[in-house]
Amino acid sequence: MPTPDFILQLRDRIGHTPLWLVGTTAVVVDPSTSSGHRGDRLLLVKRADTGEWTPVAGIVEPGEHSADAAEREVWEEARVRAVVEKLAAVGVTREYEYPNGDRTRFTDHTYRLRYVSGEPSVGDDESTDVGWFPLDALPEIPERYLDRIRRALAPGTETILVRDAEG
Template identity: 85%
Template sequence: MPTPEFILRLRASVGRTPLWLVGATAVVVHEDRLLLVKRADTGEWSPVAGIVEPGEHSADTAEREVWEEARVHAVVERLAAVGVTREYEYPNGDRTRFTDHTYRLRYVSGTPEVGDDESTDAGWFPIDDLPEIPERYLARIRRALAPGTETLLVRDAEA
């Protein structure tokens, strides 16, 4: 998985020290289906997610990542939740946590396909018949599908 250049520059200065980063999760809805990608790093199905680049709005990140990872155009409808993830430790020893912004997006166009090396598959799945998905991603999906327009503030470590 490619590490963004700005993180490589930070790592050159701070080493393996835990980084606090901003992330965006994109729950893309089209009729009664969700867009999911199969992550190349873990083999898990999940909504599209990515790291916010310096100076980028997290809503723009969500839309950009959907295009880059799944070749689908989608637009943000609302911010569904803001939370903090658990700390991740990568095989090289780098550690990080994310402030995650989970967005609900509306499909505009495109046929799901693998767009980069961050995923091995992409497709639409019926909301009531999803493949096996880790609970942390299911929780984000539930928040994005919840009725209403309020943004949930998630205070557990599995945002």
């Protein structure tokens, strides 16, 4: 999905001024033993802009709950249905500067989601590949996303408040 219209409209008014947005990271786990695999698997997408493997992540639309955004983004990007099990962490990212000069920070809501149905496939132009990976055989993932994955996989239901800019 391209940049949401509401951001384009804001950028028309504020230019490259730093913009604070609400983001969501969806750590999707498949705990089943179907398809011959053993143990939990994690859904990852390969980002088109950086080539990095990451959990699904996206921007929360105006008026949308961040949990709903997590489920929506998983469908849009990976064509998989998943439901939120818990809010794992809330944090603030570092400031990103994009090639066009736009600057943004995100309040990120990291959720753990449970796989429900669907066969992973690339759903939009934000990624070039998508797939399941055993937890003990993950591809190289940026540390900021590994931290989010660890928090989502941690036992318990408490939410971790992250007070340092995690990226």
